[in-house]
Amino acid sequence: MTTRWTAVRVLRDRTAGRCLTAVVVSGFGTSALWLASGVWVKDLTGSDGLAALCMLAMWAPTLAGPLLGTLADRHRRRPLLVALSLFMAVLLLTLCAVDGPEELWLLYAVLFVYGAAGTVHDAAESALVAGAVDRSLLGDFNGLRMTANEGMKLLAPLAGAGLYTPYGGPGVAVLDAASFLAAALVYLSLRVREERPAPAREGGRSATAEGVRHLWGDAGLRPLVLAGGVTMLCAGVSGALTYAVVEDLGHSPAYAGVLYAVQGAGSVTVGLLSGPALRRLGARRFAAYGISLLAAAVALRAVPYDPAAWACAAAVGVGLPAALIAVLTGVQQRTPGPLLGRVTATAGTLVHTPNVIGLAAGAVLVELLGHRAQLVALGVVLGLTAAVLLGQSPASADRTAARSASDASPA
Helix, strand or coil: CEEEEEEEEHHHHHHHHHHHHHHHHHHHHHHHHHHHHHHHHHHHHHCHHHHHHHHHHHHHHHHHHHHHHHHHHHHCCHHHHHHHHHHHHHHHHHHHCCCCHHHHHHHHHHHHHHHHHHHHHHHHHHHHHHHHHCCHHHHHCCCCCCCHHHHHHHHHHEEEHHHHHHHHHHHHHHHHHHHHHHHHHHCCCCCCCCCCCCCCCCCCCHHHHHHHHHHCCCCCHHHHHHHHHHHHHHHHHHCCCCHHHHHHHCCCCCCHHCCCCCCCCHHHHHHHHHHHHHHHHHHHHHHHHHHHHHHHHHHHHCCCCCCHHHHHHHHHHHHHHHHHHHHHHHHHCCCCCCHHHHHHHHHHHHHHHHHHHHHHHHHHHHHHCCCCHHHHHHHHHHHHHHHHHHHHCCHHHHHHHHHHHHHCCCC
């Protein structure tokens, strides 16, 4: 009842509900393009390596997250979100010109800009929501956002694949452009009061460093973000071992899709429960309990037994998003409004970059060490991460939280 009531509160909040709608609409197009771009390149060139470059092109700009996040603090967030959405809608239409291998440079360029715009977009959206939505609902909003994103990952690739078959890559690009146009209209309908940001007194490098200093100097955020980074590193290594786990179970590689579906169901569940859990436990303990569950699930993936594999997939789906939701909510609650774009983007870089490193490391290590020993070792590392996070003294974190809250200004 409590979960349903808080979810209804978020959806009834005009700003929160419309922001969530924009996330769902634009996320649908992004997920569809994510799958179709690799298939598109594979069809045009026959190269697996060139197809993999699509994901790299979209991910690479997140490395500049601290700098890109500064843009979200230099402008009012709602107009910025509208402008970014309209810009991407127009840019995606240029992909209709890609008709052969000689135009692939255009696809990679658009995907790179896509990733950069997405980093600014996420930072601006987080800052807008933090200032416009009741603080008690931030955990609920972020949980529902996770639920919506996971739902899109289950549905959008199927829609993208269905559209790609008759219309090819340009058809999916048009779908994604339409989703950004719809998101722009939703952002235009928002009614929020935003003060014009004060003129920048520092250059870009100094302004970026200010966000990094705040994140590192906050006794509550620093361990939370570092734990999130370690968790995503381990999750990346574990994810690279998925096909080895499936082979150990005696199934074909396609069975991985079943496990991913079960994991997605777990993520949808934790998204609905995260708001009440965050209010009861706080971000630090919520993240630690989620990482503890993830530790057990990752270690038990070494057991070649189908019911265990299903249970572990569901537990991974619950534990991993819990840590991510806790980090984002903690950043929103403990960061002054004028710094939120920079701090959000910086936290995103520190948390998500290790995941890609872990995927690459896992792909190499599985050939050298085998997957069972790695999974047990990863479980131990995750368990220690959770223990360290739980062992953090809450007193200093609470003092920092009080200071940050008093300094925060609404969007």
